[in-house]
Amino acid sequence: MKIPAMPPNIQDILEASFEQDHAKAFQMMSTFQPVDEKGRYLHWDKLRHLPNPDGFSSEQWWCGIKFARSKLYQVLPLVDKYQQPFQYCITDSVQRKLHWLDRYASGSIQTENAITNPQTRSTYLVRSLIEEAINSSQLEGASTTLNVAKEMIRQQRKPSDKSEQMIFNNYRAMQFIREVKDEQLTPSIVFELQRIVTENTLDDNALAGRLRTNRDDIHVVDNASQQILHTPPDAGELEARIERLCKFANSIDDGGDNSFLHPVIKAITLHFMLAYDHPFCDGNGRTARALFYWAMARHGYWLIEFVSISRIIKEAPVQYGKAFLYTETDDNDVTYFLLHQLTVLHRSIEALHSYLDTKSKELSVTEKLFQNNKRLRGKLNFRQIALIRHALKHPRFAYIVQEHQNSHGISYDVARKDLLELSDDLKLLIKTKEGKRYLFVVPPDFEQRISK
Structure with missing residues (x-):
């Protein structure tokens, strides 16, 4: 990744255009929109390579676009290292994406039963916390595989190297965010997150x-x-900048001059500003993404707890980096980062629904195995059915109480009861002992035991 090409000076383009042709200059200032004909909010770095509109140079096209954007700019109460304010545009695309999130991430329209049902909600919440912890760490260089990381967290195994420690820490940070989501943001909370x-x-x-x-x-x-x-x-400014960021996070409006600022824009701006300020020697990206989750949860976007934005970002990390650089190189225009993150959120929620649909179908297939079995029909809860589905794919797998507990966010006693019913009452698993703990093993004839 490299620094984007710096946009040309708008004032110079305007002066040159008026000197050459007044009528053409006025046309330039009234013809273009903030986006191109495809609706894209382009940076000069990309626009300069595209075919020019008839009769205009690339520089004049850029000047016209910037003039259109200047009418929409809203100033944020946050400044860069040169004390210049950050700003953003509410384009049609931004409005559509915000409206979609308001419908599908904070309300109850078309929400999945799996994450509103108290019996299954904790299972999917634990899964999402683990996924975000892993992907956010992998973005910063952690190399542990997905399955190994999941096993470590669910079994509460001590991390064996730095990569595993990063993932374990991120999981704890996501849990901490849930604990403080109803609190006002303070520098102490930010410091604790980074710690x-x-x-x-x-x-x-x-x-x-x-x-x-x-x-x-x-x-x-x-x-x-x-x-x-x-x-x-500069490091000498950081204490004041953190205080200012917390004030911004806690304010009711604060879109500049006490104007309304959409909560999602505020959450994304927090993410951007913490990363921009880079107040710590390490962990800035992970802390910034955790703050985003805090802000979304605080403003009632509860569905975001169940998605992993880092998984989507990890698929195209260069675009993530460019969104920061585009903002910094074009008049502190946060719209680039805003649009990037709104797209990430949209894709994250779609991925969640796809995952839930797949899991629902898999569980339905598993439940059909019990339809003609009077011994099992109606006797198993969601967690036990999920375990059986897993066991069918993993012969001789050994389950432990603590792992079952951590996978579903339940108490030790409830997890123990689930497994004892499957072994002692229903004879589906074999209970053995390893040291002081019990293992619940998938027997070789597991499918036959289900069909009996």
Whole structure:
């Protein structure tokens, strides 16, 4: 990834256009929209390579687009390292995406029964917390595989290396977010989040939970070329910037001049600003994404608890990075990052519905195995059916109470009762002992036991 081409100076283009042809200059300022004919909110870095509109140069086209955007700009009460404010546009595309989220992420329209049903809600919530923890860590370089990471968290096994520790920390951070989602944001909460995500992963543990200092030479660097992509604000400003960010997060409106600011825009802006300020020596990206989840949960977008934005970001990390750089190189226009994250949210929610649909069909297939079995029909709860479905695909697998407990977000006693019923009462699993703990093993004749 490289720094995008800097846009040309609009004032210079305007002056040159008026000197050449007044009528053409006025046409340039009235012809173009904030987006191109395909509805795309383009940065100069891409627009300069596209075919020019008839009669206009690329620079004039860009000037006309920027003039149209200037009429829509809304100023945020947050500034860059040069004390210049950030701003954004509410385009038709942004409005549509926000409206879609208001319908499908905060209300009850077309929500899945699986995540509104108290019996299954905890299972899918645990799954989403684990998935976001893993993917957010992998974005920052963690290399542990998905299955190994899931096993570590569900069995509460001690992390064996830095990658596993990052994932375990992220899982704890997501749990912490749920605990404080009804609280106002304070610098202490931000520090605690960063301390959690970096615990036992830093060369110097004293760097956890504190702001970087002027002694810490921090830059955002492209791994391939080693080019510096972003130099954050001076360390001496960070305390005041964190305070300002918390005030922004807690305000009712604060879209600038006490105007209304949509809660999703506020949440995405928090994500952007924490990453822009880069207030810590490490863990800034993970902390920024966790703050986004806090803001969405605080404003009632409960469905977002069940999705992983990092999984979608991980599919195209360069686009994620470009969204930051486009903002920084074009008049602090956060619209680029806003549109990127709104698309990520949309895709995350669609992925959730697809996942739930698949799991629902799989469970239905498993339940059909019991239709003609009087011994099992109507005797199994959702968790036990899910375990049986897993057992059919994993012969000789050994289950433990703690893993079943952590997979479904239930108490130890409830998890133990589930497994004892499957072994002692229904004779589907074989109960054995390993040291002080019981193992519940899938027998070789598991399918026959179900069909009896």
